[in-house]
Amino acid sequence: MQLITCPYCGTGCRAYVKKELSHPFMIEYVTDINVPNDRGKLCPKGNAMFEHMISKERLKVPLKAVEEGKFVKISWKDAISEIASFIRSYMKDDPNKLMFIAGGKVSNESAYLFQKLARNIGTNNVDNTSHFCHGVSVKAILDSNFERNWATYDDIEDSNLVIIWGANPAETFPLIFRRVLKAKNKGAKIIVIDPRKTKTTKFASAHLRPFPGTDIALINALINLLMGRRNAKSAHLTASDLEIIGKYTPEHVEKITGVPAAEIEKIVREIVLAENGVILWGSGISMHSNGYDVVRSIITLASMMDFKVLPLAGQNNSQGVMDMGVVPDLLPGYRTYDDIDIFKEAWKNDELPSEMGLDIARSIKEAQKCNISAFYIMGANVAVSFPEAEKALRRAEFVVAQDIFPTPTTELADIILPAAAFLESDGSTTNAERRIQWSSRVKWPPRDAKPDWAILCELGNALGLEGFGFYFPEEILREISTLVPQYANAGPRTLTRTPEGVMWSTEPSSQPTKMYTSDKMPSLDTPVMITVRYVGQFQTGTMTKRSPSLKARWQELPILVSEEDAAKWGIKDGDRVKIVSENGEYIGTVKVSKTVIPGTIKAPWHEGANRVMGLKIDDETGLPQMKACSCTIKRVE
Amino acid sequence: MEKKVFIDFRNCIGCRSCEIACAREHHGKANITLIETSELLMMSFNCRHCENAPCMLVCPARALYKDEDGAVRVKYQECIGCMFCSIACPFGTPEFVPELKIMVKCDLCSHRRDEGKLPACVTTCPTDALIFASEEEILQIKVRQNLAKVEELAKKVEKIMGGTT
Incomplete structure (x- = not known):
């Protein structure tokens, strides 16, 4: 029996996997050790965590776009050398025209290598989707x-x-x-x-x-x-x-x-x-x-x-990708660029950039102004989850998408690299209570798919960068534990032998808490659309929509409007409506509900309701408004 | 007394964990269903494994039987797929599976019970809304809950009246 971590939300639930001939992946609940999920209990997504992996839709070979939406198979060697030659053309003069986006669902090892690759190429334009x-x-x-x-x-x-x-x-x-x-x-x-x-x-x-x-x-x-x-x-x-x-x-x-x-x-x-x-x-x-x-x-x-x-962390490694420094303004272990010398020494590279890079929201804005030429996207479906991202990806000269399934993001890519799912490689993740846990590989990736870290190693070597000669994720974790103070106790030897996981190892600072007050408030006109998640779907549904038992139970998620608003707008249960804002529209079925307050509309964000939002970056706070937006609602036939 | 799956529907959050776990253990078919009676009110429902089970009485092939733990189960090789059991059942739980041409119903996870484990739906329920217990145990739980309420009330009364404790 192997002990694994659930690849969905940030709770970090653990389960045993039992292999029987008739049932290759039987889940057994962990009742004997102290795990984040009390008594080994699992939610529906956790109970269905293997279903997406054996789906027939998996990406299995590297693909190259001949025109938009049409792909041909290429070999790994060609794919890597093509990406490497493109990156090399920007590496010398203008590395800041490249943007690296990682999902919050990659292992700590892959996340660490991802930012190491970006920073060694010479840019701090590296961000993760959990940043906001x-x-x-x-x-x-x-x-x-x-x-x-x-x-x-x-x-x-x-x-x-x-x-x-x-x-x-x-x-x-x-x-x-x-x-x-x-x-x-x-x-x-x-x-x-x-x-x-x-x-x-x-x-x-x-x-x-x-x-x-x-x-x-x-x-x-x-x-x-x-x-x-x-x-x-x-x-x-x-x-x-x-x-x-x-x-x-x-x-x-x-x-x-x-x-x-x-x-x-x-x-x-x-x-x-x-x-x-x-x-x-x-x-x-x-x-x-x-x-x-x-x-x-x-x-x-x-x-x-x-x-x-x-x-509460939304994705299974939201905390880990932050710890690994997959953010434009912080180095691994929440170090600022004042401490760049540590990494110059450790990575044997004296030319690490030390100015702050672009975050996702800004890179999307810049790409539309043609200031970003290429995107490298690892395990994120930004075209659905981020407003205006689709436009940005269309504008970009070169897009590499590394994913396990074809998504609207990979549709816009020039090169698609097939990645291994989270449970198809060894690796560690960190959950919302900052517990670092090791998860074992339960099956080999399909066909030519490779783990994220292995792809990054190949690319790093092809670019002639130093420090990408890893053969096992344990070696990467070793490097992480020496460089990230929070992970000092989480060396591979300890972590692989501690089924309970290891907590962050830094002593919290004894400085007094810095108080802070503010009166900044976004101004939203009614009706306001808020986006919500449902228990049986996860993020943009890349994985959950390929899990038959989840897909069957959570289909056609409704748009909820209050009774007062429904009467005012003349809509009733089961009507098809269109939510329109200045940036786009979203069509769905309405359900009149007592659970929402008048003036608000509750839309599920698994289908891409987020794209309606528009990417408004607040000048004062520098953050985009991604939870709610003003909109209008119309009935469609 | 045989143990059965009971539901404390005050605790149910309608996550359908039980359905998915059941489907996984039973080759993709869930024998427990979550019913959402109105907004934010839901409960899971499975075979009650009745003491005087009408499905067993009406089965012309005698394919339904009670096993040693009191679970009403189907002998798959004897079932003729006449659907009498689902007509007789007041809850309509036995379901016809067209691919297999037999009736399928909750067996309280017989394969898990053999290993000394609880049914999958009970083990996975995140809020302990599903309870695997005998009727006596359920009564005891109820009595204990009521006692706690009475105790609280007594304390309040004492506070108002100026008691000794």
Whole structure:
């Protein structure tokens, strides 16, 4: 029996795989050791984690585009030499015209090699798709020195107040929600702050419904009221902070958010009474253009009460790709470019770039202005998940896509490289509680497909770069453990022999928490579309739509509108509607629901509702608005 | 007393984990179904393995039997696919599989029980909404829950009335 990590969400669930002749991949639940998924339980995606791998649609051989959408088979040698010759033509003069995008679902080893390749080529234009959700939260926690209160899953069980902000763990993280329920059974209070009524709110003792995008006002009101309480620590707030906070009285906030002032006061009473609180948040707040500010404000709130915090990671290695430095502004181990000398020495390359690169959103914008010539995309379906990405990829001169299935992104590629699925190679991942876990290979990749790290090694060698001579992922992990302080204890020898996984090994800094307040708020006109996920589908459905049992149960996900809005717009259950914004449109079937507040439309983002958003990068915060957008809705026949 | 799968539908989050796990263990066909009665209210439903099972009574081929753990199961080689059992069943659980030309129903994961494990749906349920227990155990759980409520109430009353504890 082999121990593996689930390739879907960021919970990092573990399972045994049993091989029998009639059933080559039987899942057995892990009940004997301490794993992130309590008692080895699995959600539907986890139960179906092998189905996509044996799909007949897998990419099996390298392909080259002869014209858009038409591909011919080529050999690995030709594919690699073609990519290498293109990259070499830019490497000397203008490496910053290349952009490297990794998905949040690659192993730590592949992620590490990916940024090593990009930086050795000479550009810091390297980013991961989790940057604008989980990455924002991680950066905020580290920037405010709050790592010491970063919760583990066990902390959720031991707390007596759980605040879930902008997330629906019952749908997106059922196994983290299990911990919340266990806390509830021990007597903990659960407060959910979410505009929607969800399966999570069913279990909540209080539910606040702020209008999408107005969370910052609510947090400021909570801080404001908490300052008046005796046991809250507010000494570190500066005068300018107090000025901002002072404006947000409960009555004022009621007007902005639509949450009754009495409810806010009730929540404050709960917060003051709680001894061990924990705040969980998801992409519902971090994917707004003010995501960083909201997360920092939540941390301020948490530090006043000494609560723990836990950002919920959307993809199985969202945390790991951040740790590995697959971001334009940070090197592996969250080192800044001041520490570049360490890597110059370790990678034996004196010409590493030290200016900040472009993130995904900016690269998409730049590509449309023809400032980016090539994209190297590893395990990400950006054409569906990012607005305007399709336009950018069409504009680019050369696109390499490395994936396991044909997707709308690979359709736009010049070279498609067939990759091994996560469970077809050994590798480690890091979950939302920062537990590094080793996952074994359960089967060989189909035909000519290769693991991501092996492809990157070949490309690195073809480019004549030093330090790409790896034959096993363990060797890469060895290098990671010497260079990334958080992974110092996670050397291959230890990690492969520790089924429970290894936690981050750095001591959290003893500096006081940096308080931060803000009043930046995105302005959204009604109706506002928010995009949500469902439990049986994952991201753009590259994997889940190829899993027969998941596909059959989660088809035709509806667009939810409130009863009031439905009456106003004259639409009813089962109508086909078109959501139109200035950037695109999305067609789906409507369901009139009591769960959404008037003025909002809830669309599933597995079908690409995100593309409607438009990529508006906020000038002040530098983040794109990716959670909600103003739109209009029309009935179509 | 035989053990059966019970559901505490207050805990059900409608994730369909049970369906998918059941489908995996039973060659792609799920014998447990999640029913969403209205928005945000759902419960899983499988064969009740009735004590006085109507499906067993009506089967003309005597293909249905109770095994040693009390699970009502189908002898596949004897089933003639007449669908009488699904007509007789008040819940309509036995289902006809056209490829095999026989009726298929929940067997409480007999292959897992042989290894001393719980049925797959119960093992995987993320919120412990599915419980594998005998009726007596379920009653005990209910009594314990009610006792806890009464105790809480008593404490409140004492607080108001100024009791000693």
